[in-house]
Amino acid sequence: MKxxxxxxWFTGLSGAGKSTLANHVAPILAARGVAVEILDGDEVRENLxxxxxxxxxxxxxxxxxxxxxxxxxxxxxxxxxxAAISPYRAIRExxxxxxxxxxxxxxxxxxxxxxxxxxxxxxxxxxxxxxxxHFTGVTDPYEPPSSPEVVVKTGEETLEQSAAKxxxxxxxxxxxx
Amino acid sequence: MKxxxxxxWFTGLSGAGKSTLANHVAPILAARGVAVEILDGDEVRENLxxxxxxxxxxxxxxxxxxxxxxxxxxxxxxxxxxAAISPYRAIRExxxxxxxxxxxxxxxxxxxxxxxxxxxxxxxxxxxxxxxxHFTGVTDPYEPPSSPEVVVKTGEETLEQSAAKxxxxxxxxxxxx
Numbered sequence: 001m002k003x004x005x006x007x008x009w010f011t012g013l014s015g016a017g018k019s020t021l022a023n024h025v026a027p028i029l030a031a032r033g034v035a036v037e038i039l040d041g042d043e044v045r046e047n048l049x050x051x052x053x054x055x056x057x058x059x060x061x062x063x064x065x066x067x068x069x070x071x072x073x074x075x076x077x078x079x080x081x082x083a084a085i086s087p088y089r090a091i092r093e094x095x096x097x098x099x100x101x102x103x104x105x106x107x108x109x110x111x112x113x114x115x116x117x118x119x120x121x122x123x124x125x126x127x128x129x130x131x132x133x134h135f136t137g138v139t140d141p142y143e144p145p146s147s148p149e150v151v152v153k154t155g156e157e158t159l160e161q162s163a164a165k166x167x168x169x170x171x172x173x174x175x176x177x
Numbered sequence: 178m179k180x181x182x183x184x185x186w187f188t189g190l191s192g193a194g195k196s197t198l199a200n201h202v203a204p205i206l207a208a209r210g211v212a213v214e215i216l217d218g219d220e221v222r223e224n225l226x227x228x229x230x231x232x233x234x235x236x237x238x239x240x241x242x243x244x245x246x247x248x249x250x251x252x253x254x255x256x257x258x259x260a261a262i263s264p265y266r267a268i269r270e271x272x273x274x275x276x277x278x279x280x281x282x283x284x285x286x287x288x289x290x291x292x293x294x295x296x297x298x299x300x301x302x303x304x305x306x307x308x309x310x311h312f313t314g315v316t317d318p319y320e321p322p323s324s325p326e327v328v329v330k331t332g333e334e335t336l337e338q339s340a341a342k343x344x345x346x347x348x349x350x351x352x353x354x
Binding site: 002035037047048050051061064065068069072073076077078 | 179212214224225227228238241242245246249250253254255
């Protein structure tokens, strides 16, 4: 167990900007001397969860794996940023309860209208066309956090503003200098 | 990327003593100031690979996941000790090639006669009775390393002797003070 580690848990719809924000926040933290690893949703699916579907059961398994690895990193002094949709509240709460390091939940809050209009990866169009089953926000639920540590509104704020909110919180909490 | 991390990759038959050795070596390393995490075969199956079978394909996926996590830890300055059977040479070599930190392969070499006679978990008996398919050494192959950094003979050496071999190598290599 090494001091200084924590989990920065981003949650939000596909296209809400979780990965973008993670990739923007990471170098800011690194510049302040924090060791950072990003566990991106797509990367984790590839490396830890290939073969899992998007059913509730499989999503929960995927999220638990992310939390397991994030905790391993966290207790070794790393800031583990997770950037997976993680749509179910109960599992996020389970991850928080099991974490051996501070768990900071960041709700990357963009309305469905915004994420669907962006449709960066073209996934919403496919989901609407019935080509992707279990698509969060379209055919699968998204349960927003009840009391996240930070809420960023990526549809209204600039990336810099959202990142600043996260950093401000971490400073106030004493997790970053 | 933080200095000092490395992967200590134990490989060997079920019952060869991988976990026992890992649990003996870990506190010795910790006492020398090394941050250590053990990725034990059973624990990893539970937390990262539940649902995977013991077919070659699924074993390879499991081993790649272990390597992925070990590398994440290693590049953050941690000594990640992996203690899974990891029976296939090609995949171990792939893990070595992909590692961003020193990869130290420790062949935990106990003859099948010894591991089967011990049968700590009663698995060999079940495998012989046909109750466990794909059991390494019985109905599945084990491919010993061609040029492991360390070989320990747990059937002939004491636990302390085997651990000393590992520590000696790490000191010689400059990975431990």
